[in-house]
Amino acid sequence: MEAPRLPQSDHDAVESWSAVDDAALIAGMRRGLEAAIVEFVDRYTPMLIGIARRRGLRGGNLITAVMDFLDSAAMRLAVEASRVPDPLPPWLVVSFRHRLRDDWRAERRRQARELLIATDIGRGTQRVVAESCSEYAIRLTEGTDGPDPTEGAATWQVLREALAIALDKGVSEGERQLLGYLADRMPQREIADILGITHGNARVRILRLRARLVQLARAHVNSLPVADGITLARFLERPPRRTVRDAEHARLPDHGPARAQSRQSARNPDDAGDRGSTHD
């Protein structure tokens, strides 16, 4: 059987390219033939539009997503000397789905960032760090409510602020955003949803963030003069006191750690009243 003659140039009609297979089409694109590129776009745009539509994109967003993808995919196919993906349609489907997912995640992150700025959660870094870091960081917020009588209020207020600044310097923009959500006591599932990641992934990020904050706090303590370091270390190592906010949460008819803590307190009434006033 005689092989069909492949179009040789742009002077050949665009229609003649519709008969060639994907490998020949890409070979044409690699020679910079405009007609081959027209056929490539014409051949696969409807399929990509279908995928984008089922992902919920509409109107201008849909066309932009498809064109952006075609721009990178076609250029990659036309420029790189690598092997042509065979077969091409599944490769396009996988690549486009990945691209849509990345775009969706980026959009959610952008929205979350805007929301963060709009609600000004990130302004009070000390509060964010203190409320989300860990139990001992919660202690840091209590300074203004009731300073520890055994320590000079002014001293540990300064130490607290210095620690908060050190922690703030050590976290990235993304981690600060995550701290904002934790400060808002947002469930992990919601955080995962906003960041466009899985629940497990969000959990791991939070665990890593906690570990990082602990590491930063340790480094900060070690960098202080001995006396201040000891004061801060002692402060951080003390068992947490219950704050007014914790007590309010314990009263709320809600599931979660606060309620569990209130149940625990009910079982151990001695412990419940003791936590707030225990000093070293």
Add this chain to the structure above:
Amino acid sequence: MTNQPDRDDAGRVDSFGERQADTLLRIAAERAFDQLDPSDPRNASFFAWYAREARERQTPAERRATKELARVFAARMVRRWQVEALGVREGDGEPRIQRAPVAATIRNAVELATPKAKAPCVDMAVAAGAGRALWDEECTEWVDVPADLPPGKHLALRVSGESMTPFLHDGDTVLVKIGTELKPGSVVVARRPDDGYVVKRVGQLRRRSVELVSLNPEYEPILLPRDPRLLLGTVVLRWCTHAAPG
């Protein structure tokens, strides 16, 4: 497929006609499309079928819109391809050719023109005569070198022949940065000992030879010894007066 509606045993028209079946097929296909794993080779034929179906099922309006989109996209992409794949920029309009202030050989003209942001211009068909080096040709024209090009010694050549279509056509002018650098994929001007100068794309680089390929598949690739003396330079800009097809 027949256009006659299906009928049951009693002769009544079956309400579940072709159009509904098509709709169901599309729904099933879309569902399958989302559920099938594209990385599984067994599903490859399905995705190829789906791409064809999606194309054929477009309404006339959608078809027109896709064609227009493809046309605009391709025109833009060809320009990007020239820069990214070939490393060649598009010159604005036509080259600004002027008479050389002094008559000199190309060798001397390059030295004179470079400080003035100009390059000697020579017709390849004339300069490419076998047996004569380009440097000894007389140069009577200069062109302006765009200010935003990286510094270097340049030479403008008027192309003859169709071996590099659709990128270069007979009569186009290219600006060559003089040097011996060889980069795979770039477009270079080299001297064939027997045929004179040629504009080709660098193919495979071997230890002792270099493969130069034409973009026009009707021309065979050529092999040249890897000798710096045979390489004039790399094409960095082209002025093409041909209207873009399509």
